Amino acid sequence: MISENISNAIEIVSSFIERRFPVDVECICSELGITIKDNQSLDKDGYLICQNGKKIILISNRITNRHRKRFIIAHELGHFLLHRDKLYSCDHISDITQENINSQAQEKEANAFANELLIPQTELKKHIPIAPLTFSAIFDIARVFDISVTHAAMQAITVSNAESEVLICYDNHFRKWYLSAHRYTFPRMVPMKCPVDLPSVAAATDITGAWTELYYGSVHQEVFCPYGNQYLVLLSGNHR
């Protein structure tokens, strides 16, 4: 559920730019008279400067991932439309951060705005299958909204039509985070160490018995490796 502040800010954007997807964040900045300067030598991920007639978004040269850069621009746009102070310095801004490292209310609100701008809940729901989620559906969502597959998977699982699904991220076989629309999925049910050897399994497979803490009977498992030793595991079946 998005707040009234965020809906109002999105409405402002919609009043001067046609809401097509993927959203053109650079075009929104240009319409608002905001200059984007990336590849900057900065101590933080991004800055919004709104002072003495200047409106500038600065992005650190450490941010090389295109999707993360898009998210940071959307985040700073959130500060511009929602907070209107003179200067923001923002760190730990990521499209795929499960926990909100920066707990400040305005940072959370800017992140919520960025998500709603890039991948609005009502638009996202149009792309969610009635049947359990698959990576094929998630790849389509990532393409339509021009976001990373991990970001698409994280957003999709929260509005999944099959409540029994779980998305788990394993890094080097150890659990990094998990998300589920199922109210009764508790941390103790999601193995800290992955019970299957992820590099050796097929992308989509039925595995019975490996996820006994979470499911009974057969389990549909899909695996996707976004980068390095990081694996996304999508599971569905009869939830315990």
Ligand SMILES: [Zn+2]
């Ligand atoms: Zn911020």
